[in-house]
Amino acid sequence: MNSSPYAAAARINLEHICGNYRLLCGILAAGNDGAGSAAGRGGMEFAWPALMPVVKSDAYGHGHVQVAHALMEREGAAVFASGHVREAAALRRGLDAKRELRSAPPRIVSLLGPLGPDDLRLCADFGIIPAIHSFEQISWLRVVDKPLPVAIKCNSGMARLGFNPEEMEEAAKRLGAAPGALPVLALSHLAKADADEESIRAQAAAFAGMLEPLRRAWPDMAVSLCNSAGTLQSRAVSEIIGRHVCRPGIALYGANPLHGTALAPLGKDFTPAMAVSAPIMAVRSLAPGEGFGYGHAFVAEKKTRVGIVAAGYADHLARGLSNRGFFCAGGKRARILGRVSMQMTAVDLSDIPESGAGELVWPLGGPCGNAVRAEELADILGTISYEVLCLMGSNPRIYEASRREENAP
Numbered sequence: 001m002n003s004s005p006y007a008a009a010a011r012i013n014l015e016h017i018c019g020n021y022r023l024l025c026g027i028l029a030a031g032n033d034g035a036g037s038a039a040g041r042g043g044m045e046f047a048w049p050a051l052m053p054v055v056k057s058d059a060y061g062h063g064h065v066q067v068a069h070a071l072m073e074r075e076g077a078a079v080f081a082s083g084h085v086r087e088a089a090a091l092r093r094g095l096d097a098k099r100e101l102r103s104a105p106p107r108i109v110s111l112l113g114p115l116g117p118d119d120l121r122l123c124a125d126f127g128i129i130p131a132i133h134s135f136e137q138i139s140w141l142r143v144v145d146k147p148l149p150v151a152i153k154c155n156s157g158m159a160r161l162g163f164n165p166e167e168m169e170e171a172a173k174r175l176g177a178a179p180g181a182l183p184v185l186a187l188s189h190l191a192k193a194d195a196d197e198e199s200i201r202a203q204a205a206a207f208a209g210m211l212e213p214l215r216r217a218w219p220d221m222a223v224s225l226c227n228s229a230g231t232l233q234s235r236a237v238s239e240i241i242g243r244h245v246c247r248p249g250i251a252l253y254g255a256n257p258l259h260g261t262a263l264a265p266l267g268k269d270f271t272p273a274m275a276v277s278a279p280i281m282a283v284r285s286l287a288p289g290e291g292f293g294y295g296h297a298f299v300a301e302k303k304t305r306v307g308i309v310a311a312g313y314a315d316h317l318a319r320g321l322s323n324r325g326f327f328c329a330g331g332k333r334a335r336i337l338g339r340v341s342m343q344m345t346a347v348d349l350s351d352i353p354e355s356g357a358g359e360l361v362w363p364l365g366g367p368c369g370n371a372v373r374a375e376e377l378a379d380i381l382g383t384i385s386y387e388v389l390c391l392m393g394s395n396p397r398i399y400e401a402s403r404r405e406e407n408a409p
Contacts (some may be wrong), residue, residue, distance in 0.1 A: 006396040007343070008278040008315035012062050013400050014070040016273040020252050021075050023269060028234055028246060045380040048185070049078055050223040051108060054249035055091065056083030058385060061393015062253055062273060067093030072106060080249050084112040085119040095109040117143045122149055131187065131219055135174065144180035151185035154215060156207040158191045163211050172213040180355050185222045186214050193229035194261050197236050211241065228257035232266040250265065259375045272373060275365025278311035280357050283349065290370040293338035293346060297323060305328040307334070307349045309361055311397060312342045316391040317363055320381045328368035329361040330354050364392055
């Protein structure tokens with residue numbers, strides 16, 4: 001029966017996220033001996049671990065406060081990468097509100113950096129380390145009345161944000177002269193980490209060249225380049241830029257960052273942390289030749305037992321799954337029949353006679369030996385697992401963990 005107070009609900013297993021974190025730590029122990037520390041002016045020192053979990057975009061739909069709190073309390077994580085400054089500040093407020101917090105306050109990096117001078121004031125107020133990626137942002141640092149730890153974003157090949165290679169000397173000069181700047185981290189982002197190791201090495205070499213003027217000014221500065229796919233191949237980066245901080249995101253939440261590539265076996269051991277459930281509202285029987293739903297996009301060829309599920313595209317179940325996707329019901333796969341509509345979707349229960357009204361079925365994950373994975377949905381829809389998780393995680397969330405049960409809408 002339906003044990004959720006919601007129709008569609010995203011069920012998040014925090015222990016699976018912690019397990020994926022431990023797996024990543026083990027991978028890094030074999031290929032990267034840690035990031036060391038970065039000391040800045042003003043007597044402030046930052047000890048950086050080898051792993052900085054990415055919890056931007058509400059932890060890819062998993063809940064950034066809940067995920068960060070679990071990783072801090074259970075695994076000792078001390079640094080997190082968030083998105084824009086206001087999201088990072090919300091993470092800080094959320095963690096501060098958890099009175100049982102036993103560990104020291106974490107360091108939080110805003111990967112997108114400030115959108116205006118006011119964001120830098122927020123960084124100073126909430127202890128956020130902003131990524132600085134333009135000369136204009138350097139000029140904004142004058143609004144800060146005390147040294148502010150900052151990260152320097154370098155464009156080593158992604159060509160989105162960051163100083164270009166020919167700008168690095170001037171960027172280091174201006175940051176060194178800015179009274180509000182305390183550079184503690186230099187970071188860039190791999191553009192083709194899922195292609196091949198040579199692509200990673202080439203970009204790591206470009207990044208290493210960009211680091212030279214920064215390391216002359218701040219020799220103990222920490223550096224960061226690897227995303228999830230890069231983390232699985234971190235030894236290649238270590239050989240070029242030395243000890244570094246890896247920033248895994250999608251792997252932390254259990255999807256394979258190398259899915260669909262020749263390197264996919266490297267990411268096969270991560271455990272999905274999100275499952276999505278919805279109840280069967282009614283069961284109907286279709287006669288041969290009888291059409292169903294909008295446009296009669298499904299017409300029964302034989303007598304068909306149909307379950308009407310309380311989930312549709314308003315619940316972030318993509319309409320592109322119409323007549324193409326699957327749910328899990330009664331431990332087996334049930335194909336989607338007809339069009340996914342706004343709040344309802346039909347599934348074929350002909351071979352699952354034990355499933356009926358009130359039972360939970362699973363558009364993603366769930367108690368099924370052949371559960372639907374985010375990568376599979378992404379393949380059907382022509383997208384990536386990141387988008388699937390961010391959207392499905394926008395449903396009401398129920399937190400489940402083997403160590404303890406934590407329920408929060």
